[in-house]
Amino acid sequence: MNKFMLPLIVFFALVALLAVGLTLNPREVPSPLIGKPAPDFVLPLLQDPTKTVTQKEMLGKVWLLNVWASWCPSCREEHPVFNEYAKRPDAVPIIGLNWKDKREDGLRWLARFGDPYTASAYDNDGRVGINFGVYGAPETFLIDRNGVIRYKKIGTVTPEVLEKEILPEVRKWSQ
Amino acid sequence: MSRPMNHLLAALAFVSLAASAFAQEAAPLAEDPVVEQRLIHIATELRCLVCQNESLAGSQAPLAQDLRREVRNLIKDGNSDQQVKDFLVSRYGDFVLYRPQVKPVTYVLWVGPFVLLIVGIAALVNYLRRRSRQVVDTPLSDEERLRAENLLKENQP
Numbered sequence: 001m002n003k004f005m006l007p008l009i010v011f012f013a014l015v016a017l018l019a020v021g022l023t024l025n026p027r028e029v030p031s032p033l034i035g036k037p038a039p040d041f042v043l044p045l046l047q048d049p050t051k052t053v054t055q056k057e058m059l060g061k062v063w064l065l066n067v068w069a070s071w072c073p074s075c076r077e078e079h080p081v082f083n084e085y086a087k088r089p090d091a092v093p094i095i096g097l098n099w100k101d102k103r104e105d106g107l108r109w110l111a112r113f114g115d116p117y118t119a120s121a122y123d124n125d126g127r128v129g130i131n132f133g134v135y136g137a138p139e140t141f142l143i144d145r146n147g148v149i150r151y152k153k154i155g156t157v158t159p160e161v162l163e164k165e166i167l168p169e170v171r172k173w174s175q
Numbered sequence: 176m177s178r179p180m181n182h183l184l185a186a187l188a189f190v191s192l193a194a195s196a197f198a199q200e201a202a203p204l205a206e207d208p209v210v211e212q213r214l215i216h217i218a219t220e221l222r223c224l225v226c227q228n229e230s231l232a233g234s235q236a237p238l239a240q241d242l243r244r245e246v247r248n249l250i251k252d253g254n255s256d257q258q259v260k261d262f263l264v265s266r267y268g269d270f271v272l273y274r275p276q277v278k279p280v281t282y283v284l285w286v287g288p289f290v291l292l293i294v295g296i297a298a299l300v301n302y303l304r305r306r307s308r309q310v311v312d313t314p315l316s317d318e319e320r321l322r323a324e325n326l327l328k329e330n331q332p
Contacts, residue, residue: 026227029224029267029268029270030268031267031268032264032265032266032267032268032269033265033266100237100241125241126237126238126241127241127245130241130242130245130266131266132266133266133267133268135224135225135238135267136224136225136238
């Protein structure tokens with residue numbers, strides 16, 4: 001009896017370890033930027049290259065940064081969620097970061113699927129994306145009043161993700 | 176010269192011209208061989224986050240190309256290898272390093288395999304010792320020895 005107990009325990013420990021490993025998503029790499037100041041940026045607007053949107057002008061507000069591109073299918077999937085959210089009276093500003101995209105493609109995309117963004121920044125060469133540690137659209141950041149990144153979602157924002165993950169964080173940092 | 180032959184020559188001339196045009200279009204990748212050398216040296220130790228099992232040096236993902244561009248610029252600006260790595264780690268985390276740093280979070284990673292090896296060897300030694308104690312030498316009796324010798328003789332030609 002005792003002879004089989006130890007291998008059995010080891011076996012189940014291994015099963016538990018592998019089971020946990022299977023449920024982890026290798027794409028969700030924890031960002032080292034959580035709790036750090038958001039990278040400073042000055043980017044042209046998607047709609048008007050002569051105007052800019054900056055990280056500094058958002059100081060004092062809790063806001064969301066949504067990284068998207070017209071070539072990104074998951075962005076299309078999550079877009080209605082932001083369209084709906086932006087209509088709410090208590091919605092925080094969403095800045096769209098049009099990442100590694102063609103200007104006309106981005107504009108056509110917004111015209112077709114709706115524009116929930118307070119402003120759309122145009123990051124053609126992806127530099128600002130790199131500063132934010134973006135490695136694939138869509139990604140969504142929550143930035144607090146002091147310009148500190150408080151939360152990051154890698155991948156599609158579903159209605160569940162919005163309600164259960166993002167909005168509680170928004171409320172927490174809005175207080 | 177026959178007309179088809181002329182056509183063929185013209186076609187060949189066109190193809191070779193087109194080929195040389197393409198050859199020129201392929202931009203001089205190693206504009207600065209020293210920078211390129213260092214880029215490859217650094218990038219082979221960094222993970223491409225899009226295709227996670229490829230290095231930054233080997234990946235053709237658009238993000239990897241952008242990151243190589245950034246690394247190239249950092250090198251040109253006179254940053255050390257460590258500064259380049261710090262640039263990427265501060266944005267993408269330790270995960271980009273194929274050779275993780277030794278710090279409390281990674282102790283298990285670095286020491287774990289050796290601990291397992293030592294535990295394994297200890298278990299093996301323990302098992303072998305116990306078994307050698309269980310196997311007791313019992314000398315053969317005269318009768319058994321005779322039988323064994325006969326059996327051995329039988330097989331000889």
